[in-house]
Amino acid sequence: MRIRAFQGLRPQPDKAAKVAALPYDVVSTEEARALAAGNPLSLLHVTRAEIDLPEGTDPYSEAVYAKARENFERLQREGGLTRETEPCVYLYRQSMGGHSQTGLVTVCHIEDYENDRIKKHEKTRKAKEDDRTTLNRTLRAHPGPVFLTYKDDSRLRELTEAVVSGAPFFDFAAPDGVRHTLWRVAGGKAFVDAFADVPYSYVADGHHRAASAARVGKELRDANPVHTGEEDYNWFLAVLFPAGELNILPYNRVVADLNGLSADEFLRQVGAGAEITSDADPSPTCPGQVSMYLGGRWYGLEFAADANEGPIERLDVSRLQDKILAPLLAIDDPRTSQRIDFVGGVRGTSELERRVDSGEWAVAFSMYPVTVGQLMEIADAGAIMPPKSTWFEPKLRSGLVVHTF
Numbered sequence: 241m242r243i244r245a246f247q248g249l250r251p252q253p254d255k256a257a258k259v260a261a262l263p264y265d266v267v268s269t270e271e272a273r274a275l276a277a278g279n280p281l282s283l284l285h286v287t288r289a290e291i292d293l294p295e296g297t298d299p300y301s302e303a304v305y306a307k308a309r310e311n312f313e314r315l316q317r318e319g320g321l322t323r324e325t326e327p328c329v330y331l332y333r334q335s336m337g338g339h340s341q342t343g344l345v346t347v348c349h350i351e352d353y354e355n356d357r358i359k360k361h362e363k364t365r366k367a368k369e370d371d372r373t374t375l376n377r378t379l380r381a382h383p384g385p386v387f388l389t390y391k392d393d394s395r396l397r398e399l400t401e402a403v404v405s406g407a408p409f410f411d412f413a414a415p416d417g418v419r420h421t422l423w424r425v426a427g428g429k430a431f432v433d434a435f436a437d438v439p440y441s442y443v444a445d446g447h448h449r450a451a452s453a454a455r456v457g458k459e460l461r462d463a464n465p466v467h468t469g470e471e472d473y474n475w476f477l478a479v480l481f482p483a484g485e486l487n488i489l490p491y492n493r494v495v496a497d498l499n500g501l502s503a504d505e506f507l508r509q510v511g512a513g514a515e516i517t518s519d520a521d522p523s524p525t526c527p528g529q530v531s532m533y534l535g536g537r538w539y540g541l542e543f544a545a546d547a548n549e550g551p552i553e554r555l556d557v558s559r560l561q562d563k564i565l566a567p568l569l570a571i572d573d574p575r576t577s578q579r580i581d582f583v584g585g586v587r588g589t590s591e592l593e594r595r596v597d598s599g600e601w602a603v604a605f606s607m608y609p610v611t612v613g614q615l616m617e618i619a620d621a622g623a624i625m626p627p628k629s630t631w632f633e634p635k636l637r638s639g640l641v642v643h644t645f
Contacts, residue, residue, distance in 0.1 A: 241390070242349040244475065245327035245428040249381075249642040252322055252561035253410035255281060259320055260412075260420060260637040263384055264288050264367070266584075267447070269299060270290065281320040283639030285311040287375070287383055289620065300371055305378040306425060312379050319620035321642060329428030330641055332479055335419040336634040338438050341485040342400055344431055345385065345422075345641050348441075349474035350457040353450055357440055358388065359619035362447045362627070366573070372452035380645055382453055382477040382637035389612065392484045395434050418634045422641075442619050444612075445632045450476065460645075479636055483612045489585030489629040490523075490607040493560070494595050496579045497602045499569045503535050506568065506603075513563040514541040522589035524608040530560055531589070531606040533596050551617045556607055557626045564605075577625045582628040611620040 251259040258279055264287040267275065272288040278428045285292055288307035290299045297304065315321045330345035352358045376382060409424040425431065439583060441452055453476030460473040510532070520540030524531050530541045543559045552558055565571040571580050581601070583591055592604035610630050618625050 241438045241441055241480075242352055243329070243344075243346040243432055243435045243480075245329050245426075245432065246472070246475065246643055247324045247327045248477075248644060249316065249321040249323055250640060251281075251320060251410075255320055256410040256414040256420075256422070256640065257414065259283055259315070259639040260414065261287065261633075261639050263635055263638055266635055276450055281315065282618075283315075283383060285446055286315065286379070287638055292620075293599050299373075300367070302532040305374055308375060309378050312381065321639075326426055327428075329425045329431050330409075331400060331423040332427065332636075332640065333404065333419075333421040334634045334636075335421070336417065336487075339487050339634075341481050341487065341634075342404060343479040344396075344400075344435075345477075345479050346428070346431070346435075347643055348386075348388070348478045350454045350474055350476060351468075351469070353454050353476075354458075356622075358450070359440055359442045359616075360442065360447060360450075361615055361619040361623075361625045362629075363575075363624055364403035364448050366449045368448045369451050369455070372448050372566045373455045376456045377459070379474055382449070382643045382645075384446070384477070385636055385641075386408065386450045386453070386476060386478040387444045387632060387636055388441045388480045389444045389483045389486055390438050390441040390480055391398075392482045393434070393438060395437075396431070397482065399430050399434060410474075414637070417622070420637055420640065426605070442483075442616055444486065444615070444630070445636075449479075453477075455645075458486070472643070475643065475645070483616070486612050487633055488609045488612060488615075489631045489633050490609045491557070492583045492585060492589075492607055492627045493565075493605040493628075494581050494583060494601040495565070495569055495571065495603050495605075496581075496594060496600070497569075501568070505538070507534070509568050510541065510564060513567075514543050516541060522592075522606055524556075524606065527554075527556060527608050528559075529608055530556055533589075533592050533604040533606070534602075536597065550623075551614065551621060552623055552625065555610060555614065555629065557610070557629050560605055560607070561626055584631040584633070586631065586633045600623070 258281040261283040272284045273291040276282040276284040333342040411421040415420045517540040520538045533538045595601045
């Protein structure tokens with residue numbers, strides 16, 4: 241892995257809590273507007289700049305990107321973001337409940353992404369990738385980091401422990417209760433050298449951010465007749481976490497209707513491909529199980545294992561798609577169907593009950609979370625996971641460090 245220290249932008253400690261923002265893609269325009277209300281320092285004014293334009297503004301319009309650049313420049317001018325005095329890397333710890341994870345904030349090379357030294361497990365959607373590409377190009381910056389993971393490494397663990405035993409640069413709790421702590425490491429040579437021995441990393445979250453960074457970097461590379469590979473546009477912002485510290489939550493599903501079937505007929509057809517138990521736990525207790533909420537009751541579904549299944553077919557989201565969603569509910573492409581929605585596990589199974597009980601949705605499926613090992617196995621095979629298979633929590637905050645190019 242190629243990483244390096246960089247001289248980016250970051251808030252002063254007393255402003256960090258106000259600048260830090262949830263990733264652009266986990267909040268709607270309305271949610272972003274509410275979160276940033278009364279807080280001109282929030283990076284949401286950059287990553288979701290439509291909140292500062294009239295309601296109904298197309299979030300992909302030129303006016304939004306122009307507003308993002310204006311707000312980004314204002315944040316720097318007014319001291320919300322300050323240029324670092326020297327190249328640095330950072331250690332970033334997130335703590336939520338009894339869980340904590342500590343990653344290295346650095347920049348990675350786009351060629352490692354292009355050459356699959358940074359491995360992917362998910363396809364990108366064109367509209368979202370185009371959006372972040374335009375934003376990065378307009379800002380000449382990467383405002384939000386890509387979430388990468390790597391197989392646990394004892395040398396990196398020792399380096400991390402030595403740094404985090406000292407005083408942090410800033411430490412604050414966000415309104416959602418997640419604690420964010422950052423340590424500044426000038427130069428970062430020991431980390432750069434250690435990552436040179438890490439053969440691969442994996443995109444855990446942020447495929448669109450990574451793809452857009454690579455696209456902009458390639459554009460600038462092709463336009464530069466004296467390109468060397470060391471220019472800032474060759475690098476993108478990332479946080480690298482050891483796999484053993486990550487917390488993956490389930491990514492649940494709700495479907496709007498039963499495809500013309502009655503509840504009884506739907507249950508009968510489900511039972512042809514899965515063993516059904518009544519009054520099941522809303523949360524599956526092991527792989528191979530899915531919990532289904534229908535008509536005010538929870539049912540347990542257990543799919544029989546098949547020795548011929550590959551790593552993708554063994555995923556519960558794949559079994560659900562292949563045995564129920566596609567053949568019974570006609571959800572052939574969950575990426576494009578308007579009859580299915582995805583609910584992050586952080587919202588709990590009560591959110592699934594609420595949606596179905598409201599009458600807006602007909603049935604919900606509660607999943608057992610995919611493991612990091614499964615993610616790596618699929619990425620190592622060069623394969624693609626079904627959409628919305630993983631939900632990582634806590635989410636990385638944008639704005640703690642920004643890379644410019």
